[in-house]
Amino acid sequence: MAELTLRGVEKRFGAVEAVRALDLDIADGEFIVLVGPSGCGKSTLLRVIAGLEEISGGDILLDGRSLNAVAPRDRDMAMVFQDYALYPHMTVAENLGFALKMRDVPGQEIERNVTEVARMLELDMLLHRKPRALSGGQRQRVALGRALIRNPKIFLFDEPLSNLDAKLRVGMRMEIRKLQVSLKTTSIYVTHDQIEAMTMADRIVVLRHGEVQQIGTPIEIYQRPVNSFVGTFIGSPPMSLLPASLRADEEGASLDFGEGQQIRLPKERARALERAGVANVEVGLRAEHISIDAEPSGANDGAVFASDIVLVEEHGADSIAVVRLGSREAMARVKPGAAHTGETARRFRVDVGALHLFHPETGASLV
Ligand SMILES: Nc1ncnc2c1ncn2[C@@H]1O[C@H](COP(=O)(O)OP(=O)(O)O)[C@@H](O)[C@H]1O
Numbered sequence: 498m499a500e501l502t503l504r505g506v507e508k509r510f511g512a513v514e515a516v517r518a519l520d521l522d523i524a525d526g527e528f529i530v531l532v533g534p535s536g537c538g539k540s541t542l543l544r545v546i547a548g549l550e551e552i553s554g555g556d557i558l559l560d561g562r563s564l565n566a567v568a569p570r571d572r573d574m575a576m577v578f579q580d581y582a583l584y585p586h587m588t589v590a591e592n593l594g595f596a597l598k599m600r601d602v603p604g605q606e607i608e609r610n611v612t613e614v615a616r617m618l619e620l621d622m623l624l625h626r627k628p629r630a631l632s633g634g635q636r637q638r639v640a641l642g643r644a645l646i647r648n649p650k651i652f653l654f655d656e657p658l659s660n661l662d663a664k665l666r667v668g669m670r671m672e673i674r675k676l677q678v679s680l681k682t683t684s685i686y687v688t689h690d691q692i693e694a695m696t697m698a699d700r701i702v703v704l705r706h707g708e709v710q711q712i713g714t715p716i717e718i719y720q721r722p723v724n725s726f727v728g729t730f731i732g733s734p735p736m737s738l739l740p741a742s743l744r745a746d747e748e749g750a751s752l753d754f755g756e757g758q759q760i761r762l763p764k765e766r767a768r769a770l771e772r773a774g775v776a777n778v779e780v781g782l783r784a785e786h787i788s789i790d791a792e793p794s795g796a797n798d799g800a801v802f803a804s805d806i807v808l809v810e811e812h813g814a815d816s817i818a819v820v821r822l823g824s825r826e827a828m829a830r831v832k833p834g835a836a837h838t839g840e841t842a843r844r845f846r847v848d849v850g851a852l853h854l855f856h857p858e859t860g861a862s863l864v
C-alpha cells in the first residue's frame with residue numbers, strides 16, 4: 498500500500514513561492530504525471546515529497562501518516578533523475594547493488610537481485626562495464642535499475658528521459674510504463690513534455706507558477722481543459738486561440754472573427770455565453786475541430802468558412818493545414834493529399850459543438 502496525500506503543501510525560497518497551497522490525493526498504484534513549463538515548481542514539489550527540501554507549509558501523508566518529520570532515507574521512496582547520477586568508478590553491477598549493500602543485505606541476495614533487475618532492463622551483458630562505457634540510454638536504464646532494486650513504496654521520476662534522443666524517449670517511456678504496470682508501484686513522474694504526460698499518466702497534474710491548474714485523466718484534460726493555458730499547453734499540434742466577438746441575434750449567436758468571417762454557434766453554446774455575459778471570447782480550436790468541407794458546393798449552414806491554405810505539414814497518417822480565420826491562423830487536420838500549400842478559397846467546416854470558448858481576460862473555460 499502506498500497512498501500519498503498532499504494537503505495545502507507550500508514551498509517558498511525567500512520571496513519565491515515555488516509551490517502554492519497544493520492539494521493532491523494519489524491512489525495506491527497510480528502513475529501521476531506533474532507537467533508544466535520550466536520553472537513552474539515540478540522539481541521542487543518532487544523534492545519536497547522526497548524530503549530533499551523542507552516543506553514551508555501543509556502536510557504530506559503516506560498511508561495516512563505524516564511524513565513531515567520523516568528523514569528522506571526513511572520515506573521508502575526511490576528517485577530517478579535526468580542526469581542519471583551514477584557512480585562513475587563503479588561497474589553497472591556495483592551501481593545497481595549499492596543501495597542494498599548500504600543496507601547490509603547479504604552478498605548472495607544482492608547478486609540475485611542485481612541479476613533479476615538486470616534481466617528486466619536488459620542490462621545482463623553490461624554488468625561489468627563502467628558508466629563511461631555506456632550509451633545515454635543504457636545509463637538511464639542503470640539509473641532506473643537502481644531505483645527498481647530498492648523495491649520502494651513510491652517511485653519519483655524527475656524528467657528521466659530528457660537527455661535521450663527522440664526515438665529512445667518513445668521506447669523508454671513505454672518500458673517505464675510497462676514496468677510500472679506490472680510492479681503496481683505508486684509513481685510520480687515530472688516532465689515538461691506534454692506528450693510524455695498524455696501517453697504515460699493515469700492522471701495528469703498541470704502546474705503553472707506553482708499552482709495546480711487542473712487534475713484529470715489525459716482524456717479529461719485534453720477534451721475539457723479548464724482554461725486556455727491548459728488547452729494550449731496540452732495537445733499536439735497546439736490548440737489555436739483566436740479572438741472573436743459575439744453577435745447575438747434572434748436564433749442565437751455567431752462568432753465574428755473579423756474580415757467578414759463568422760461561425761454560427763449552436764443554441765446551447767450561445768446561451769452559455771449569454772450567461773457568462775461577455776462580448777468577446779477566445780475561441781480554442783484543435784486541429785481536429787476543423788475539417789475540409791465534404792460538400793464544397795453546398796450552401797453554408799453557418800459552420801463553414803473559406804480560406805487559402807498557408808502551408809501543409811505532412812505527418813504521414815494525416816496532414817496539418819494552416820488556414821486563416823479572421824486575421825489569425827488556425828490548424829486543420831486533413832487527410833494526406835487533401836490539401837496543398839498555396840491553394841486558394843478552400844472550404845472548411847468547424848466542429849461548433851466541440852470548439853472551446855474561453856473568457857477573454859481570465860482564460861477560464863466558458864461551458
Ligand atoms: N534552491 C532554490 N533556491 C531558490 N529558488 C529556487 C530553488 N529551487 C528552485 N527555485 C525556484 O523555484 C521555482 C520552481 O523551480 P523548479 O521546481 O526547479 O521548476 P521546474 O522543475 O518546474 O522547472 C523557480 O522559480 C526556481 O527558480
Ligand SMILES: [Mg+2]
Nearest residue numbers: 536539540541
Ligand atoms: Mg525541474
